[in-house]
Amino acid sequence: MKEILVDTNVLVSFFTDRNQEQQEQAAALFRAAASRELTLAVHAISISEMVYVLRNLYKVEPPKIAHAIRLLLAMPGVGSIGEVVWGLVLERWPEPISSLGDAILAAAAVEGGFDAVATFDAPFGEKLAKQGSALYWPVP
Secondary structure, three states, rough: OOOEEEEEEHHHHHHHHOOOHHHHHHHHHHHHOOOEEEEEEEHHHHHHHHHHHHHHHOOOOOHHHHHHHHHHHHHEEEEEEEOOOHHHHHHHHOOOOHHHHHHHHHHHHHHOOEEEOOOOOHHHHHHHHOOOOOOOOOOO
């Protein structure tokens, strides 16, 4: 069964209506996990970044965010990971990946041996591809 690492922007698109097409793609990804076609891994950094975005950009109240996290982690086929291999992170940050969160996710993709990374971030997707990580969706 394929294991997919999920980027923060997929979570934000899943829980908001910021982009209908992305929301539908994210929903299809989570449906595939629920039907055990694949498994999804959500890194602690992605959850942390999602909380920040939902709270500060979308003004979602913390109890609602906590409820969303509970639902997310209770979904069939979804698990969380939290290990940070700092040596791998620091090989990627601050160059070639300027975002620490993205560098942590890129390092996790390598360390965890995931089949693909689900992201809507084209520049990050290019950097993932350069390190040999497959992308779940082609990014524009």
